[in-house]
Structure formats: C-alpha cells, structure tokens
Amino acid sequence: MLSRREFMVKGVGAALAVSASGLLIRPPQTLARDVIAELHTCNGVKPMFGVTRDCPFSGFELSDHKPLSPAPVISAVEGDVLRIEVTNDKTHPVGFKIEGLGVEEIIAPGATIEAVVENPPVGTYIYYDHLGVQRILGAHGAIIVRPRSDNAPLVPGAEPVTGEGSNTGEVIAPPPTEKNTDTEYLWVFGAYDSIWGNRYAAGQSIDPKTYKPDVFTINGRYGDGSSQAKDTSLRHKFGTPVLIRMVNPTPLYKSIHFHAEHPLVLDRTKIQKQTIGARKDVFTVAPMEVVTLHMNFTVPRDGYPVNAPAPGETDFRYPVHDHHELTNSLGGGAYPNGMLTELEFLH
Amino acid sequence: MADITSTHDDEVGFFHEPQAPDLFCVATTVGSIETPNRVEPDVSFEAKFFSDTIELDGKDVEYWTFKADDGDRLFPAPLRRVRAGQVFHHTLKPSKHVHTLHHHGMEPGPHDDGVGHMSFEVSGEYTYQIRPMDPGTYFYHCHVNTPLHFEMGMYGGFIVDPPSGPGTVYGDEASRYDVEAFWAFGGWDIRKHELNQAAGFDGEDVGLNVWEPQYLHINGAFGAAAETSRRVTIDAQTGQAVCLRLLNAGYSVARVTFGGLEAELIGSDGRPFPTSFKVDDWLTSGAERYEAMLRPTKPGTYPITIEFFHYITGKSLGVVTGNLVVTGPDVTPPPPVLPPVETPAGPVVIAPPPVREPGLGVTRPTAPDSPEPVSEPAPEAPADEPAAYHPATTATAPRKPVAAKPATKPVVKVKAKTQRSVAREREEQRKASLRKRLLAKQRAAAKRKAAAKRKAARKKR
Numbered sequence: 141m142l143s144r145r146e147f148m149v150k151g152v153g154a155a156l157a158v159s160a161s162g163l164l165i166r167p168p169q170t171l172a173r174d175v176i177a178e179l180h181t182c183n184g185v186k187p188m189f190g191v192t193r194d195c196p197f198s199g200f201e202l203s204d205h206k207p208l209s210p211a212p213v214i215s216a217v218e219g220d221v222l223r224i225e226v227t228n229d230k231t232h233p234v235g236f237k238i239e240g241l242g243v244e245e246i247i248a249p250g251a252t253i254e255a256v257v258e259n260p261p262v263g264t265y266i267y268y269d270h271l272g273v274q275r276i277l278g279a280h281g282a283i284i285v286r287p288r289s290d291n292a293p294l295v296p297g298a299e300p301v302t303g304e305g306s307n308t309g310e311v312i313a314p315p316p317t318e319k320n321t322d323t324e325y326l327w328v329f330g331a332y333d334s335i336w337g338n339r340y341a342a343g344q345s346i347d348p349k350t351y352k353p354d355v356f357t358i359n360g361r362y363g364d365g366s367s368q369a370k371d372t373s374l375r376h377k378f379g380t381p382v383l384i385r386m387v388n389p390t391p392l393y394k395s396i397h398f399h400a401e402h403p404l405v406l407d408r409t410k411i412q413k414q415t416i417g418a419r420k421d422v423f424t425v426a427p428m429e430v431v432t433l434h435m436n437f438t439v440p441r442d443g444y445p446v447n448a449p450a451p452g453e454t455d456f457r458y459p460v461h462d463h464h465e466l467t468n469s470l471g472g473g474a475y476p477n478g479m480l481t482e483l484e485f486l487h
Numbered sequence: 488m489a490d491i492t493s494t495h496d497d498e499v500g501f502f503h504e505p506q507a508p509d510l511f512c513v514a515t516t517v518g519s520i521e522t523p524n525r526v527e528p529d530v531s532f533e534a535k536f537f538s539d540t541i542e543l544d545g546k547d548v549e550y551w552t553f554k555a556d557d558g559d560r561l562f563p564a565p566l567r568r569v570r571a572g573q574v575f576h577h578t579l580k581p582s583k584h585v586h587t588l589h590h591h592g593m594e595p596g597p598h599d600d601g602v603g604h605m606s607f608e609v610s611g612e613y614t615y616q617i618r619p620m621d622p623g624t625y626f627y628h629c630h631v632n633t634p635l636h637f638e639m640g641m642y643g644g645f646i647v648d649p650p651s652g653p654g655t656v657y658g659d660e661a662s663r664y665d666v667e668a669f670w671a672f673g674g675w676d677i678r679k680h681e682l683n684q685a686a687g688f689d690g691e692d693v694g695l696n697v698w699e700p701q702y703l704h705i706n707g708a709f710g711a712a713a714e715t716s717r718r719v720t721i722d723a724q725t726g727q728a729v730c731l732r733l734l735n736a737g738y739s740v741a742r743v744t745f746g747g748l749e750a751e752l753i754g755s756d757g758r759p760f761p762t763s764f765k766v767d768d769w770l771t772s773g774a775e776r777y778e779a780m781l782r783p784t785k786p787g788t789y790p791i792t793i794e795f796f797h798y799i800t801g802k803s804l805g806v807v808t809g810n811l812v813v814t815g816p817d818v819t820p821p822p823p824v825l826p827p828v829e830t831p832a833g834p835v836v837i838a839p840p841p842v843r844e845p846g847l848g849v850t851r852p853t854a855p856d857s858p859e860p861v862s863e864p865a866p867e868a869p870a871d872e873p874a875a876y877h878p879a880t881t882a883t884a885p886r887k888p889v890a891a892k893p894a895t896k897p898v899v900k901v902k903a904k905t906q907r908s909v910a911r912e913r914e915e916q917r918k919a920s921l922r923k924r925l926l927a928k929q930r931a932a933a934k935r936k937a938a939a940k941r942k943a944a945r946k947k948r
Contacts, residue, residue: 190690191692241897245901254902256900256902257898259898304621305621308758352799356696392798393740394772395740395772395775399589399594399600402594417760417761417762418761424771424772442594443617444617444618456597457605458600459604459605464772465633465634465637465638466697466798471692471696472687472691472695472697473693474690476604482605
C-alpha cells in the first residue's frame with residue numbers, strides 16, 4: 141500500500157488521474173492541467189463464490205477493456221480541466237451524468253461524447269448512467285476533486301477535528317488537509333441483483349419492481365475480498381489520521397457500523413447534516429449520498445485491563461459493516477459474505 | 488496539454504477478478520474458555536439463551552433472545568446499566584447453539600468484542616469483560632449469523648451512566664433528565680422466524696438478503712399493543728425533562744416523530760453532540776442510538792410514532808406508536824420573556840425493567856391497509872427505475888446534492904464526437920506530443936552545445 145505522502149516523496153512522474161482503486165493516490169498538483177479520462181461502456185461478470193450463479197453487471201472500462209463496477213476513479217485537482225470522453229460500445233443508448241457537476245448526456249450506440257468541466261469544485265461526485273436501471277446494474281463511479289493547496293481542507297468548510305473522552309469537544313487537530321492526512325480511502329457501495337444481471341446479459345427485459353439485490357459490495361468486492369483488499373480494509377498504526385469517503389450510488393440506505401472506533405463526521409451531502417462534527421459508530425448513508433469521515437486510529441477505549449495490542453501481536457482486528465444486516469449476505473445466505481471490511485490496529 | 492497516463496493499480500485487484508480462494512469466513516467455535524486478564528468486576532450480568540413464541544395474529548411466532556439465569560423470558564433481552572469506568576462481566580450461556588455477545592458501541596479488545604467470525608463463537612460459556620468509559624446509549628446483541636440472529640430478537644439495551652449515576656446522560660446540566668425511557672424499535676419478517684440457527688451458512692438462498700417485516704414493535708410490544716403497553720408508555724409531569732433513548736433495531740430506516748413536541752437531540756452512539764439541535768422528527772437507520780430530550784409543558788397524551796420504510800421501495804411499512812402521558816398543570820411559560828420554569832425537584836425516574844405483560848401480540852397487521860406509498864418517488868427518479876430516491880430522503884433532502892461551494896463556478900461543456908473526430912484528435916495529440924518531445928530534444932541539444940562552448944572558452948582563457 142502506498143500512502144499519498146509516500147507517493148509524493150517518491151516523486152512518481154506519471155499522474156494517476158484514473159485508477160480502479162479506492163485507495164487514493166494523489167497526482168502531482170503544482171500546475172493546473174487537463175485530466176483526461178477515456179471511458180467505454182462495458183459489461184462484466186462478478187463471480188458469486190459458493191452460489192450456483194454469477195452476477196453480470198453493467199459498467200465502464202478504460203481503454204484496456206477490463207470491465208469495472210464501480211467504474212474507474214477519476215481524480216483531479218481544483219482548477220484542473222476535467223475532460224471525460226465516453227464511448228458507447230453498446231447496442232443501446234446509454235446515459236452519462238455527473239451528479240452535482242451539471243453533466244447529463246445521452247449517448248447513441250457507437251457514439252462518443254466529451255464532457256468538459258473547467259475548474260470543478262473540491263468534492264466527491266458520483267458519475268453514472270442515468271438511463272433506466274443502468275446505475276443499479278453497476279454503471280456508476282466516483283470523481284474526486286482535491287484542493288490545490290496542501291494546506292487547504294480536503295473537505296471545504298470542514299471544522300477542526302475534536303477529541304473524545306476527556307478531550308470531548310476540544311480541538312485536537314486542524315481540519316484534515318493533504319498535509320496532515322496520511323491516507324485516504326474511497327468506498328463505493330454496490331447492491332447488485334444477480335437475477336437482473338443475468339436477464340440483462342441475456343438481452344431480456346427487466347421489471348424495475350422486481351429489484352432484489354443479493355450481492356452487496358464495497359469497491360466491487362464482498363466478504364473476504366472486501367475484508368482483505370488494500371483499498372477497502374483499514375490497517376494502520378495507532379494515531380494514524382485517515383480520511384474515508386463513503387459513496388452510495390445504490391437505492392438502499394446504508395447504516396455503516398465501525399467496531400472499536402467512533403470516527404468523526406466531516407461532511408455529508410443529503411441527510412442528518414446536523415450530525416456533522418459528531419463522533420458516531422453508525423453512519424446513515426442515503427441513496428446517492430457522500431459521507432466523509434475522519435478517524436485517528438485511536439486506542440479502543442473500553443478494553444480492560446489491556447486495550448492495545450502487545451508488541452508483535454498482529455490479530456487486533458475488528459469488522460466494519462452495514463448494520464442493515466441483510467447486506468452481509470451473498471445470494472440470500474452465506475453470512476458474512478456481503479459488504480464488510482476490517483480495521484486493524486498495528487503496533 | 489499534460490501527459491496523463493491512465494493506469495490501473497493492479498496491486499489491489501479488480502471487481503471481476505477472483506477473490507480470496509477461501510470464500511467463507513470460518514469462525515472458531517470454543518466451548519468454555521477463561522477471559523483473558525480477568526479481574527473482579529464491579530457489576531455482573533448473565534445472558535442465557537432461550538427461545539419462545541409470541542402470538543401474532545393468532546399464530547405462534549418463534550423468537551430467540553437472552554435472559555438472566557433466574558429472569559423472566561422476555562423480548563427484547565434485559566436492559567443493562569453500569570456507570571462509566573466500572574468493569575462489568577457479561578457471561579454468555581448459549582445453551583445448545585453457538586452465539587456471542589457484541590456490546591455495540593463499546594470498544595473492548597477483540598477477544599471481548601463478540602464477533603464470531605473475527606474471534607470466536609461460544610458454545611459453552613464465556614464472560615465478556617469490558618470497562619466502558621463513555622456515558623451514553625448502547626446495546627448488546629449476538630454477532631453470529633447476524634442477519635438472522637439479530638432479527639430473531641437476540642438484543643437488549645445497555646445504558647452507561649456518567650460516574651455520578653442516573654439523572655444526566657453525559658454528566659452535565661444540559662443532559663439532566665427527570666424521567667428516562669429506552670425504546671428499542673424494530674420489525675419482524677416472520678418468514679425468517681421459521682429458519683434454523685445456521686440457515687444460509689452453507690451458501691443456500693434462505694432469503695437473508697430480504698427484510699420485509701409484517702409486524703413492528705417497540706420494546707417487544709407489537710402494533711396496537713405498543714400504545715398501551717407499560718413497557719412503552721412514558722409517564723411524566725409538566726415541566727419535567729424526559730430523556731427518550733432511541734435504538735433502531737430494524738434493518739431499514741425509520742422516522743421518529745415526537746407527538747408534536749420539539750425534541751432536542753443531545754447525543755448519539757455513546758457520544759454527545761458538539762452542539763445539540765432541535766427537531767420535529769428524525770430519520771434513523773439500523774443500530775443508531777439517539778438521546779432525545781422532551782420537555783412537555785402542557786398535560787396530555789403525546790403519541791410518539793415510529794414509521795419504518797421498505798429497504799428498497801421506500802414505501803411505508805407501517806407505523807407503531809408509543810405514548811408520552813403528561814399530567815400536571817400547564818406550565819407553558821407565557822411569552823415573551825419570563826423567568827425559566829423550575830424543574831420540580833424529586834427523585835429521578837429511570838427506565839423501568841420490562842415486566843411480563845399479557846396481550847402484547849397484535850390482532851391486526853402493523854402494515855397500513857393502503858398499498859400507496861407515503862410519498863411519491865422523487866421526480867428525478869426515472870419512471871422505470873426502482874425507488875432509487877427514497878421517499879424518506881426526498882422529504883428531507885435537497886433536490887440536488889450540495890457540493891462544495893466553489894469560489895468560481897465550474898464551466899461545463901459537453902460535445903458529441905464522431906469516431907473520425909476522435910481518431911483525428913488522438914492523432915493530433917500524438918503529433919503534438921511528438922513535436923513537444925522534439926522541441927525538448929532540440930532545446931537540450933542546444934543547451935549542451937552552449938555549455939560545451941562555454942567550457943571550451945574557459946579552457947582557452
């Protein structure tokens with residue numbers, strides 16, 4: 141895993157403006173530039189291990205033609221020009237919409253459009269195919285726009301970080317910036333209906349009223365996949381400041397529960413805005429909402445008499461999962477093989 | 488134009504690639520083991536598994552939960568209470584099956600966190616040892632095959648008082664209360680109440696991905712019974728501060744209204760809010776807890792409603808209502824400015840333990856008769872799409888997400904491209920890139936030449 145700070149130190153020349161990963165790597169940002177993303181519509185298949193069917197999906201891919209759902213992460217810096225070229229390789233029209241950035245287009249089969257957004261504001265955005273049920277079938281992704289200055293808050297208007305316990309209400313750190321945040325994560329949630337996916341793959345019609353998701357994912361993975369992947373699982377030393385962007389393009393409300401931590405709500409875009417600045421262990425994420433959290437990997441407060449791993453002890457792990465527990469299943473059973481991940485405290 | 492490389496990070500794998508070869512997280516089951524670093528506790532509880540039935544619409548519906556060794560067989564499991572800083576023991580006796588106790592919101596070591604697939608499941612006996620440091624509202628539940636075991640009723644409330652004891656939520660004046668109540672509200676999808684404890688473990692489809700409850704309850708009082716149940720009804724006097732601790736024990740969002748009273752939400756999930764705020768209603772999701780302070784000044788019955796919404800369609804699943812019954816004189820302070828109303832002095836009434844009570848089942852389903860949704864899907868939701876925009880959201884959410892406020896507005900242009908224009912543009916980009924590289928080469932050569940010339944001149948001198 142490469143933290144953004146490490147990335148900067150190593151001075152990798154090529155900017156990773158588009159990646160399939162939710163672990164966010166920051167491109168060099170000294171000068172405004174054109175961020176070019178060339179996307180193609182695509183279909184793919186997600187295997188459902190232990191279940192006698194797979195789950196085809198609709199997504200976007202880069203020119204390497206590896207089908208992705210969620211679609212590639214597009215990363216830019218304030219002041220850049222976003223140039224997103226979308227080619228419809230399907231035989232039916234598709235849509236392309238960026239929520240909050242004013243882009244909404246329909247693309248005919250075989251056609252290409254270029255969406256240009258000059259000076260996109262700092263934030264996290266959802267892009268997706270807004271026609272029919274394509275978004276629910278998997279055609280969605282995220283765009284991150286970061287501030288140009290290393291010292292500017294990653295979330296505009298964010299309040300300083302306050303403590304808990306005896307430090308409740310006290311400012312313990314300034315608002316998270318590029319400089320004082322070690323690592324960022326992007327979690328894009330998914331809720332796929334494998335019956336729908338198979339009907340879509342077979343060219344059959346889909347009745348929207350029949351939606352019954354049975355594959356629940358974070359960044360496209362579930363179960364052990366999302367628990368172990370480096371872009372979803374959180375494994376850090378005590379005191380590591382981490383920022384997490386939770387993006388929910390599904391039609392389902394999520395209720396994300398952190399064991400052993402009470403992260404701080406930095407920002408949310410739709411509901412419960414009064415809770416910005418609060419520490420919680422459960423976070424409601426409404427459909428099409430982005431909720432941004434900050435956590436410091438603080439020592440779990442309630443263990444007694446030992447509340448930290450001994451030197452060399454590695455198994456100090458806890459789950460993070462949706463407390464709308466039905467999403468912890470796969471294919472209607474197989475708990476815990478839904479959208480869950482892990483946080484681990486490293487000594 | 489900057490040279491941007493579109494790159495996959497192969498290190499992290501992709502959606503379509505095989506995941507970990509061992510799909511199923513395998514939980515370790517232990518019989519009876521000793522608690523690591525066991526100390527003498529300040530408080531001890533027992534949680535013994537039992538199953539029973541409750542009659543709903545004339546049908547006996549099975550549920551599973553916990554009780555103390557000599558306690559009554561009640562659903563939900565007993566309300567627990569300690570003070571911040573006290574060490575408590577909670578001894579699990581799962582009977583013939585495997586279970587755990589997760590103390591939700593508390594932060595113990597992994598051994599005592601009670602997550603079956605992360606640590607161990609208990610088949611014999613295990614004593615969880617925790618010292619909660621933060622006052623607030625918590626709960627405990629079984630974390631084995633959770634979609635099923637939690638739904639079946641294996642949970643109970645847990646209150647951590649400040650060191651000073653009951654009377655305030657967080658130990659400060661702002662959270663002082665005279666009367667306290669704990670409401671755990673949820674719903675039962677009774678199709679799941681016929682499954683066995685390990686249903687779905689081997690991968691078969693037993694419907695764990697669906698939650699469509701036919702019956703809603705507050706503290707185990709279903710439907711209309713909640714309106715009169717002693718487990719639910721809160722008795723208070725005018726001028727008193729009532730702290731209603733709320734726990735959404737369902738698998739979808741539920742909106743709470745406060746009978747026309749303004750509720751001050753002072754904290755959530757075991758932590759106080761930096762600034763409390765007042766609401767007429769509040770949308771909660773599964774496992775969230777809130778402390779709502781109600782300060783009635785007029786006598787009367789205030790119906791506090793809980794309305795659950797379908798997890799996909801957003802349609803109402805029905806409403807379950809509990810009552811706040813307020814007696815005493817009208818102490819509404821006359822506007823505009825008068826001295827604040829004194830809170831009557833007297834003993835604090837804390838959340839009572841539930842008692843056995845007949846007739847908590849319902850004689851009619853909780854779900855409304857009308858199949859119509861409480862609100863129409865948002866206008867921006869495509870007609871042929873499932874309720875991608877939840878009515879519950881649209882009621883409170885702006886039409887468009889509030890993005891970061893830019894100093895200058897983004898300029899957006901979208902243009903259609905033909906395949907030919909795309910090819911032409913790429914060719915132009917390629918040529919431009921070549922020109923750029925050529926230019927850079929020429930400049931470098933010129934630089935080298937100039938440097939050599941200077942060197943030669945220096946040598947000559």
